[in-house]
Amino acid sequence: MSPYVQRFVMHIGEMGSRWGLNRTLGQMCGLLYVTPEPLNADEIAATLNISRSNVSMGLKELKTWRLVQPASVPGDRREYWTTPKDVWEVFRVLAEERRRREIDPTLSMLRDTLLDEPASAQDRYARERMQEMHDLVELLNNWVDEMNGLPPKTLIRLLKLGRKIKQLLDPRRSGKAPTKATRH
Amino acid sequence: MSPYVQRFVMHIGEMGSRWGLNRTLGQMCGLLYVTPEPLNADEIAATLNISRSNVSMGLKELKTWRLVQPASVPGDRREYWTTPKDVWEVFRVLAEERRRREIDPTLSMLRDTLLDEPASAQDRYARERMQEMHDLVELLNNWVDEMNGLPPKTLIRLLKLGRKIKQLLDPRRSGKAPTKATRH
DNA sequence: CAGACTTTTCAGGAATTGTTGAAATTAGAC
DNA sequence: GTCTAATTTCAACAATTCCTGAAAAGTCTG
Known part of the structure; x- marks a missing residue:
């Protein structure tokens, strides 16, 4: 070597x-x-x-x-x-496997626990925290799935855009119809 | 407990x-x-x-x-x-710290190594692989930085958009910011 | 600064994780 | 099938990481 x-x-x-x-x-x-x-x-x-x-x-x-x-x-x-020689491939695989090991078990636990009735004020507080954690993890998970489905070139373009993406998003509420009335 | x-x-x-x-x-x-x-x-x-x-x-x-x-x-x-009770805050901190421990040292090493002259065909091949790895890591790093600078609400909106973001990217779709205008 | 209380440090032991050579297993060639 | 080379398994050993109690170092109060 x-x-x-x-x-x-x-x-x-x-x-x-x-x-x-x-x-x-x-x-x-x-x-x-x-x-x-x-x-x-x-x-x-x-x-x-x-x-x-x-x-x-x-x-x-x-x-x-x-x-x-x-x-x-x-x-x-x-x-x-x-190993795969395409570093994007390596990255994708690594991300998937890490999610499987580091995220999925926790998501299951959260789902299970959230089905149970909290028995005290403390439990109710804990439940709120868990719900928030669950929602965040699920949001990120879904987003990663969606990104993974994109053709690599599109993904790279998106990444290079960085914060400029905001301009596409912001000026006149664009994209998906907002289901919740957020603000006027 | x-x-x-x-x-x-x-x-x-x-x-x-x-x-x-x-x-x-x-x-x-x-x-x-x-x-x-x-x-x-x-x-x-x-x-x-x-x-x-x-x-x-x-x-x-x-x-x-x-x-x-x-x-x-x-x-x-x-x-x-x-601990911080806002799960987004926890997530952000965790991501930053993990990057500091898991990514930054490797980025330094790659930068340093890439400055050296490869001495053989094998080294030149290795250098290519390292260059690609470097570029990917840097792209992701920059992107994370940009996203971190976004207001949380915007970030959440982006995440919820998921793959639909692609439509905003496509220039042919409608010249400017493609508004679906579902506002009342 | 004495005295009481709190936190930190650290050497040694406990627990976990990683590595090895030898033996067992598998797979191919004949 | 046997023979041979390659791979895998596994029990014992090695290295690392983690946890503890005892002692040291801080810190506040009067």
Whole structure:
């Protein structure tokens, strides 16, 4: 591994732990992402100086993250691995998986709990807070879904617009008919 | 702690570990969020069945996350604590802090590395991948900054629009700001 | 500044998470 | 089917993270 690549791989490894992966998983991802050809497990182990079994377990977990894809090399029985090379794809997958792990369980819990009757003033207060949290999470979730359905080019255009989007939105209440009478 | 509140607090605790906090930190946040009045450290320790010193360390870290605010109770020397009660505020703070911890360091690393000359074909390939990653992160970062500058109401309106925003983008649709004019 | 009360620090132990080599399993070639 | 190479599993060990009680450091009051 050249120093150039190493700097990147080691950094991604360090960040891995902040991203719900761990150092090794991060390093594996980083390495596969910046390596043009797919690598087999032994190559990964040798490059990162970790055991073969660690690589096996790492790949297993990375599969559940959909961050790693098998590739076969003709005439070689071993399995080769790589990551999606389109960074937008990586980002999308990462966002989806993180939502599945970090948001969805909480949304379920909130839904369940909100069905129960609060039994005291304290519970009623708690319920209000939970309702607000639920509504916010759901709003964001839906929005992400909608954005995901957009063609990438449109999405990029939107992102580049940034705050200017406000101008399209504001001057004469435009877009969807406001169902609630907000203000005149 | 009522079962109603307990369910919420325990869940947030479990999720805490997936959110860069840990179980205790999560529980503390959850408890303070759904409790109407600020609590002092002893109350937190007693409610969550953890040691007083653990609470002290937890509060220390939660302060660095800006998730916890001091509140003083007249005639009581002890410090009382709460979280912001506006869930949007919590969300905004959380997003900022996570970016600071999870994104910013990587952006720096990418900038630094991209200044270096790649020395081989492999390095040049790696550089391309890094450049793309850099550009994506920067685009998203800028966009988040822009959105943060928007008044909350506008932001909510945007989020609710979802994919329909696309219609506003399309120039052919109707020259200027395409108003559907459903106003009375 | 003494005394009472509160918060913070920190070294050591507990718990959790990560890593490994050896053994078991799987899959392909013959 | 056997033989061989590749992969996966798993129990034990290692490393890291978390939690605690005891002690130190603050802080307010008179």
